[in-house]
Amino acid sequence: MSAVKKKVIVGMSGGVDSSVAALLLKEQGYDVTGVTMETWPQTDPCEMEREGGCCGLSAVEDAKRVASVIGIPHYIMNFRREFKESVIRDFVDSYRAGRTPNPCIVCNRMVKWEALLKKALALGADYIATGHYARIEKMPSGRYGLRTVERGTKDQTYALYSLTQDQLAHTLMPDGDCTKDEIREIAEKAGLPVAHKPDSQDICFVPDGDYARFISDFTGEADEPGNFVTESGEILGKHRGITHYTVGQRKGLGLAMGEPVYVREIRPGTNEVVVGEDKKSHVVKAHDISFLSVDDLPDRWVVNAKIRYNHAGAKALASRTGKDEITCFFEEEQRAVTPGQALVLYDENGFVLGGGTIF
Secondary structure, eight states: OOOOOOEEEEEOOSSHHHHHHHHHHHHTTOEEEEEEEEOSOOOOHHHHHHHOTTTSHHHHHHHHHHHHHHTOOEEEEEOHHHIIIIIIHHHHHHHHTTOOOOHHHHHIIIIIIIIHHHHHHHTTOSEEEOOOSOEEEEOTTSOEEEEOOSSSSOOOGGGGTTOOHHHHHTEEOGGGGSOHHHHHHHHHHTTOTTTTOOOOOSOTTOTTOOHHHHHHHHHTOOOOOEEEEOTTOOEEEEESOGGGOOTTOOTTOOOOOSSOOEEEEEETTTTEEEEESOOEEEEEEEEEEEESSSSSOOSSEEEEEESSTTOOOEEEEEEEEETTEEEEEEEEEEEOOOTTSEEEEEOTTSBEEEEEEEO
């Protein structure tokens, strides 16, 4: 008698990565079901089609076509409430508080894993799977580790640092050993209709990149203009509202200073945007911390640390400096250290140690 196939629910966004993930798992002998998560409440089919991404009608249709080619069932699951209450609310509140959030991190933690995994297990699945470029490995300590990819330049471990041991134990990431070119080649050979579909470059629920307009529309409140000021408080001009700006920003300020100036700080209490020379720092602090490959940090640990998704990472000395706080002392100054982004720590073998939110 053959062994019972392990059941896995694949989160299918309609893109090539998650499509190939489903294909690979079926080829490996899993009992695969595709699920596309409805997250953003769009009611106009034309609007949904235009927006695309992982929130639009085109994503659902692409996922259905892929599932048909692969020969697996496909369903749509409604996660609109979870998405709005966690991802959207955090995004809006963070920007209005002068921070620059990474909504993908919140979505991964609260929707793609917390909500989807809970529903998948309730339906009798053994695993969920995604098309992320990352590797899950069992470590000598018995813990599950999240590790960077060995080949290629696309690594998505930064946005996954807050996953838990239980979540990793029930997760498969079959794309982690492939490069992007290899994924597209696999899709093309299998006849998947999304083999050459472009990657989404924007936040899925703000496809035009106009965060300030989105926040204004969502809250029903117009942006409140305020002052551009120097560190000493000298008024330099008027800004359009703090949601238009992020620390490290140089373009789009509309200030004629005769030399480049950058956003150094955002002060929501006084509705001021502080500008001046490019801000750099050796020290980065983060709170709301979670650990992944380890239970906790030693007193002092040499790490490779990233301060934003596209940051290459830099050598630093990490220490626990509070009950819910870590501090990194970088060898070289880092620019545009932005409150609201994540500080993610890696060991010398590419395992994610943990991370937190920069403040």
